[in-house]
Amino acid sequence: MSNLTSNEQIKYLVEAIESDREQDLRPMLAELHPVDTARLLESLTPEQRPAIWAEQSNADRGEILVEVSDGVREDLLQGMDNPELVNAIRDLDIDDIADLIPDLPDDVLADVLFTVDKEARAGLDEVLSYPEDTAGGLMNVDAVAVRENITTRVVIRYLRLKGEIPENTDKLFVVDRKGRLMGVLPVTLLLTSPADERVGRLVDREPISFRAMEPQDNVTGAFEKYNLVSAAVVDEQDRLLGRITIDDVVDVIRENADQSLMARAGLIDDEDIFAPVTKSAKSRALWLGVNLITAISASWVIGQFEETIEKLVALAVLMPIVASMGGNAGTQTLTIVIRGLSVGTISQANAWRVLKKELLVGSLNGLIWAFAVAVVATVWYHDYGLGIIIAMAMVINLIVSAMAGVGLPLLLQRLGIDPALAGGVALTTLTDVVGFFALLSLAAVFLM
């Protein structure tokens, strides 16, 4: 391996470009892997990208377009004319072309279909007929299929004639006359078996395979569970359509993890860091608008108690503490529950137990921190009544936050809304409202 890690290489190149020492970096740039070139382009402004892009070969451009984030891909595609685009993508794997197609102009698609060979075109049609987040959308059409009545010697001769074996081929797929999947033949078994053994005697007849319309999550789960390198995709009649390989599964796992992190901050697009300011501002404005409405609803609650606050301004000082402790405790419960829902350890079947447990944790932490806050408030304002009121509000809010942390994600899931996207806002709105209301209404009743 190179002495520099990818991140160090990118940093070095960005520094060189920022300080106009581009001529120094030609040798390093030429050696860069397309994945790293993609990261480099993401690290640069739209004005700096064309110079780097111009240096790339057609084959590398195709790979880079596949690897780069959606926002930067859009920027790169805008700078290319149709012939350039066709040259860049026509030699990509079928599944990669299929992934790019939604972003391409229609006439480029026609040109690409015209340049690829007949077999590839048929494969592309097949892959494109399934949604992107299904097994069919994830597959490639490079599965090597053999029949079970031939011998290992014939299989090996066939492979030699074929020349190149596709990447990540750890098994061949055994099919019958109608193309139906009968089983799989591990490549290592082919190596260690006698030369004239019949394939039918070696085949594993219960392989893991996927229906084309199976959701992507089943595929990633099965690859993790059964340590797969490749697996077949079949149609409703068990006919072999293609195969899914671990490299694409790893990409999906990584992308999903990234998306969950971004979704929690209301970032839905795979944003270009250096996109024009108006574009970025627009893509984030919606989230801020939603937040403004929730913030106003919390303010409205406070507004109902203006007289109370006027009489005891300490309430205005202390109320953010109650709201914020509820929000933080609730977010912890919420995070645990969202993760449990996604890995399957939490479901309607045991939700009741989770709720009971979290209510107890919330009450216990509520009591502990209520006491701490009560002491702070009493010392600060020399008013132990205020201390008692804030402690009560705190316990109430931590109990509500535990209920919301368990209940909200289950409710959102039932409504078909992704809890990772909406759960956080919904929860903190609730804990703000309840925190303010509990403190101010208790004060209005007991201290006025």
Add this chain to the structure above:
Amino acid sequence: MSNLTSNEQIKYLVEAIESDREQDLRPMLAELHPVDTARLLESLTPEQRPAIWAEQSNADRGEILVEVSDGVREDLLQGMDNPELVNAIRDLDIDDIADLIPDLPDDVLADVLFTVDKEARAGLDEVLSYPEDTAGGLMNVDAVAVRENITTRVVIRYLRLKGEIPENTDKLFVVDRKGRLMGVLPVTLLLTSPADERVGRLVDREPISFRAMEPQDNVTGAFEKYNLVSAAVVDEQDRLLGRITIDDVVDVIRENADQSLMARAGLIDDEDIFAPVTKSAKSRALWLGVNLITAISASWVIGQFEETIEKLVALAVLMPIVASMGGNAGTQTLTIVIRGLSVGTISQANAWRVLKKELLVGSLNGLIWAFAVAVVATVWYHDYGLGIIIAMAMVINLIVSAMAGVGLPLLLQRLGIDPALAGGVALTTLTDVVGFFALLSLAAVFLM
């Protein structure tokens, strides 16, 4: 594949156990993959686990212990005596035993070392001598090594004699007399080459390999980039120590993603959902304590303006809006910057440009939402002076939040603190303090 997905199976089993219909589920339980049994145990309370655990074979118990979360593993280990433990883990892969060892009592370790064969013991010593988050800690010692002066025929005969080839063997490792890595021989090439070709003529002499002390992140990055199934781990003298396989890399990617999500809510432990209440409360209390201190510091700022609030109680009503909009806008910037730092697209080299961009986005969104909030405040309180003041506070807070969203993660990284863990709290503390201070001090100066 089974008709039920893993999540559905687990849900079904949990339902049966909750309603004491355990006898119905024996057949399903017996067929369950250890990975799913691990999820099932995580879905049950400590009291429900022993009944399921008792049904497991020794081999399955070992796999389950590897798969289960830290908290549940601790619970299961407490119920096992030493001979049971030794039986469960002695047939595991060396790298899996190495991962379990930190959780095992010392005398069990001695017993395990005594029962495994000499070769495995040497391998275990080797793996244990590297930190868990390095290439050495991630490797297994089942690499198949061959010499380059032999023919493919001899290699194949050797593999047949050896019998079983380890899982995920897509390549053999070619070493010289001293065990130094010379290159790799892809298994598929072995299949398609003439029978009497010398290994030396087929070998890829520039394989991706890792030094034992290389950090884990380099390994996962290289596996993703080069679509690897396996790769060699070597010592400082290039001697082959073992190999890393894609299944373990996938586990690391998944765990890291999980940890980032949990860390953002201050959840550091891999918590048992059904751990005793006191234990869970304790593990979350620290985070709430940190939050209490930050909340009190924001309250202290408000406390400095008690007189101002007494004169104009609308300020107490509106101040959470300013704070919360700053927090949300800042969290978006922070999320983008933390992700950029981890994938390498943001570094000190282009931080200045990121800051400039985010300041412009923050100012633009600040102006837009400041106007919206000003209208709300003016309509609500029929006081356009208040509207102007809150709009100014909002613009200030969104600009500060953009600076903090870029600056804080860079600063934390320099200080050696994980921005994903501490960034969120630091940012919202700052945006709360600045939001409250900006609104109240502007009001004190211009409206009093």
